[in-house]
Amino acid sequence: MTTEADSKDTLLTHRLRAVFASRITALPAATRYLLLVAALDGSDNIRTLRRAVAGRCSLKHLAPAERAQLVRVDERTGTLSFRHSLIRSAVVELSTSDQRRGVHLALARAWGAVPERRAWHLAQAAIDPDEQVAALLEDSADVSARRGDGPNAVAALLRAADLSPSGDEQARRLAKAAYLGANLTGEVRDIPRLLRDARQAAPDAESLPAAMATAVYLLDSYGDIDAAHRLISGTIALQPEPYDLTDPLMAEALSTLLIVCVHGGKAELWSQFDDVVAKCRSVPDTLRLLRATFADPARARAADWDRLDAAIAALPGVSDPVRIVRIATAGAYADRLGAMEEPLLRTARGGYTGANNFPAIQASFLWGSHAFHTGQWRELRQVVGNGLALCDELDYSLRSWTGRWVLACLSAVCGDFTAATGCADEMDQWAGPHRGHAVRCYAAHARTLIALSRGDFEEAHRYACVITPTGSFAPFAGHALWSVLDQVEAAVRTGRRDSAFEHVQAARRLGLADVSPRLRMVLLASAALAAEDYDEAVRGFSEALSVDDGEQWPFDQARIRLYYGERLRRNRAAARAREQLAAASELFTRLGAAPWAARADKELRACGTLMRSTARVDGSMLTPQQREIASLAAAGLTNKQIGERLFLSPRTVSTHLYQAFPKLGVASRAALRDALARLERTSSP
Secondary structure, three states: OOOHHHHHHHHHHHHHHHHHHHHHHOOOHHHHHHHHHHHHHOOOEHHHHHHHHOOOOOHHHHHHHHHOOOEEEEOOOOEEEEOOHHHHHHHHHOOOHHHHHHHHHHHHHHOOOOHHHHHHHHHHHOOOOOHHHHHHHHHHHHHHHHHOOHHHHHHHHHHHHHOOOOHHHHHHHHHHHHHHHHHHHOOHHHHHHHHHHHHHHOOOOOOHHHHHHHHHHHHHHHOOHHHHHHHHHHHHHOOOOOEEOOOHHHHHHHHHHHHHHHHHOOHHHHHHHHHHHHOEEOOOHHHHHHHHHHHOHHHOOHHHHHHHHHHHHOOOOOOOHHHHHHHHHHHHHHOOHHHHHHHHHHHHHHHHHOOOHHHHHHHHHHHHHHHHHHOOHHHHHHHHHHHHHHHHHHOOHHHHHHHHHHHHHHHHHHOOHHHHHHHHHHHHHHHHHHOOHHHHHHHHHHHHHHHHHHOOHHHHHHHHHHHOOOOOOOOOOHHHHOOHHHHHHHHHHOOOHHHHHHHHHHHHHOOHHHOOHHHHHHHHHHHHHHOOOHHHHHHHHHHHHOOOOHHHOHHHHHHHHHHHHHHHHHOOOHHHHHHHHHHHHHHHHHHOOHHHHHHHHHHHHHOOOOOOOOOOOOHHHOOHHHHHHHHHHHOOOOHHHHHHHHOOOHHHHHHHHHHHHHHHOOOOHHHHHHHHHHHHHHHOO
């Protein structure tokens, strides 16, 4: 519906365009030509303009346009800018198609050293199909995709398809645009239309891009895991062996197959995937990492984690959102996402502009899983919510389950059992007919946390065993690394102490204690929880709480303090128990984990404490040393690094941080920077 304000804006636009057009038509021909070159170039670069018009006119012919207040020339920066966007469009509208093609050819020569720009201008100048220009545009699309410019990459492929003399090449490029659009810009709904156009261009052609685009559509929109697997694996099998993964399309095809296998989770799917990899040469590092550290992280080797850490260290400055998301995915189960917060959040923000919607969805949910473990629960709801809104808008139904799982886990530990159970029910209802192993594990993980938060340990044990049987780590069960403490607690509380102990031993045999500090902390606590001997349990809990930088995971830390306090109270060490239980209660409360805070409070009452011990939020109560330690931690230094700088032990640093958290009103290390900034503002005169 057009409003009165819209009508007025439209009328004003027409009037302005008419005013500008009258000024433009009054200019000399050479000046108008210069303006057309500048308008179609779009770089505002004087040097490019000079190269493009060389031999025809000179920049002195810009003077009439400057006097007419149409353009502004800044000799200091070497730029030319139009004084109003409508001037640029009016210049183009007043030109003929023949004039525009001639200018594009001139600009193509001027941009000879920049293949992408040259290809675009040649494409704009072309009238008839031209394979050479189409190939240049396709190369440009590949460069744009690697740079993270999804819209430009798709636009280049579509124009390349228009310029393709061969029906087979036109079909291939249309299918490639369909796949790239789904993989970057989030245009999964465009896949059927583009594939239909491809079939019309070449009815009998079968291409790898078409199979990839169709598989993505079947997977993301319909969740047809088995059909997607058959299609992509069958098409790969038609390619000549050994498979050449230096071809970006083949590498993408195998990456797509890996994600299909993750969602299917069946051993036979992975067996076929590994057979394909065995027939490849020069497998890309991201693909090797995803197979080793994401598909089956419990069996990854130390060398795999070293390669992953090297890949993460190389990420600063990387603009390719697909690479960022894949490296982050490889590190998700191994607590590596803290080192990737900036690129992940940057990629998640790409969804705000519509440039790279699909990586934005993935980055939002990856960061959400990290935020759950690191206590950034308020921010989690916003970031994951944005990702889910994109899923709804763009029809990425399968991918939405990851975000909904994160929110279900958060709802579970915060006591919103209705929301958490409703989401778990929906996940189970979807996973059954679609044979979606990953979504089934999402539901089981959420239900395990619901049951633990309610104190229903038998049900918690039953659902934890859906992820992996207690006492072992099932192949391709990445969630087992996130639910070690859940599994062990459920087993111990239901009288399965031997199984709990065996679960810890299985983790140690697999070397999981060396994968990350969080896993080391969790395994130490799990062993203490499973221990029958009191002294062994006390040593274990104490060691778990001494793990360097353990406060990065406040919910896990609060749970460990709760279990430690429970064990102390039952052995009549009431004073020591109160210390641990009060700290657990404080952390749970600040996080918003109400059922867990209530459980800690119940234990406190059993110790003779009638009310929860809460510290007053007052940053002025920080000691100078606590403030310095908190500032260094907020800057990203580990406890070990802080200790080396201040000549303190990592354990002493951790103690100071725990004392600082309640004074600053935070529950996690991740919130320190904002809390200290608020303190600085309020204390400034």
